[in-house]
Amino acid sequence: MTSVSCGIDFGTSNSSIAVANNSNISLVPVEGTSVTTPSAMFFLRKGNVPFYGREAMHQFLTRQPGRLMRSLKRVLGTPIMKQGTMVNGEHMKFDQIIATFLQNLKEKADFQAGTEIENVVMGRPVNFIDNDPEANLRAQDELAKVARLLGFKNIDFQYEPIAAAFAHEVNVSGEKLALVADLGGGTSDFTVIKLSAKNIGKPDRTEDILANTGVRIGGNDFDKDLSLSAIMPEIGFKTTYGTKNLEVPLRHYYDLSEWSKVNFLYTPKIISQTRQLLFESHDKVRYGRLLQVLEQETGHALLAVTEETKIALTDSPSYDTPFEFIEEGLSTQVTREQFDIAISQQIEKVAVAARQCLADAHVKAEQIELVILTGGTTEVPAVQAEFRSLFPNASIADENKLSSVGLGLAYDSQNKFR
Incomplete structure (x- = not known):
């Protein structure tokens, strides 16, 4: 059977x-x-x-x-x-x-x-x-x-x-020594493995798998860094209020930059606190947009335009991010250079995990014959450039x-x- x-x-x-x-x-x-x-x-x-x-x-x-x-x-x-x-x-x-x-x-x-x-x-x-x-x-x-x-x-x-x-x-x-880089929305994972078509049916591949590493960084983190760098300033991020010129509370902006946390912001308490702070704000236009987002529960729309911007910057050097759901005609230009700077620390952490996988496998970068890039985050030009730099002798799949x-x-x- x-x-x-x-x-x-x-x-x-x-x-x-x-x-x-x-x-x-x-x-x-x-x-x-x-x-x-x-x-x-x-x-x-x-x-x-x-x-x-x-x-x-x-x-x-x-x-x-x-x-x-x-x-x-x-x-x-x-x-x-x-x-x-x-x-x-x-x-x-x-x-x-x-x-x-x-x-x-x-x-x-x-x-x-x-x-x-x-x-x-x-x-x-x-x-x-x-x-x-x-x-x-x-x-x-x-x-x-x-x-x-x-x-x-x-x-x-x-x-x-x-x-x-x-x-x-x-x-x-033939047989290839490969590094697999799986960069998804939530994690970046790496494997060094010996590949060969003759091994496809083997039930146990333990001897072919030389090392695995992973780090909890992915496309969602790139979105968050891009959001805080280029999107959230349009709704008052890091503006000031009061006679002491204090920075507005930043926690809500960080939560608005994560899909899993946005829904927890639409509470009467948070909306009331934001409304009160607006009276003392030094930038009532931008900070007022935060209140509007909370009252109208459009935080996910902010995340959607951030993701849209990230994808657009894959092929274009700049993109006009639209905020029509906040204010008619409102947009801001975001450049790929801004994006690259925003995610540079995350990319370095991803590269460290990849290098650790090589070390655990007792393999040098120049010995890797094939690099398999999978997961939507590998579309990001800065990610592509990093892996081509790490493995200059390897074919890219x-x-x-x-x-x-x-x-x-x-x-x-x-x-x-x-």
Whole structure:
């Protein structure tokens, strides 16, 4: 009897699922014809009806009443996971919320497979949370619990960069010493691995995997740094107030720069404090925009234009970031140079993790023959430049950035559940 299995890449920013059925391994269309979907949910206020992915973002951006949720993966392993959250007046646990999102993917995979899939390899970062082994174990256990809620009976895990390597291995000629850089929305993970097409069917690849490292830095952190550098000043960040010229409280701006924290700002207390401080503000126009954002609950729109700006700066040296949702005709020009400066410290931390992976593998940079770049954050020009500088002798493989992990997890599931 043939065992059907699947791989699930539950990402901070984007997610995918792939099915292994006999020798056929393929990604599943999860939103229209697309094999990836934004890791976003929108609960329509009326009936708490959930929407997923691009449709969730559309519902939110067209100002439908409800609650948007993104970056749910970053909750795993943290105290927030146990606390749960209020969704349109109803308390919901995060394992239920994550399970609801992933169930949407599983139903499409079951339909493609023609059966209910019971075997899964879940992707995971090398570190969900830096320097906290207990939190890492707890995060994996929480993700396993979610998988059981979905009806999976046999559950295994694989590091995401290793999965990306498996997806690329089918195209490798001969044997290559490779470094995989998986830079997603929440984490940056690295693997040094020996790749060869003849090894694709091996159930145990331990001897081929030389080292793994990871750091809790990803595209969301780049968004945050860009937001604080170029976006938040337009709504009063670092302006002053009062007779002593004090800087306005910055905590709200930091929270407005993170998807997972925005919804906690729309409280009567915070809005009242901001309104009171506006009377003493030295820049009532800009600081008044902060009050407007809080009162109208448009913090996610700020994050959306920040992400839009980051993506635009991938191809253009500058971009006029629009703030139409705040004020008609309002915009600010952001340059790629500003962006590069804003994220320079984060890129250096990512590079340190990559170099540590080489050291742990007892490999020199010039020995790496292939660098596999996966994850949407590898599109950032400064990231591309950093890795080309680190590995000048290596070939660069960067196709299927958003789907290679899901595909590789399905390859791994076929070997583990045959």
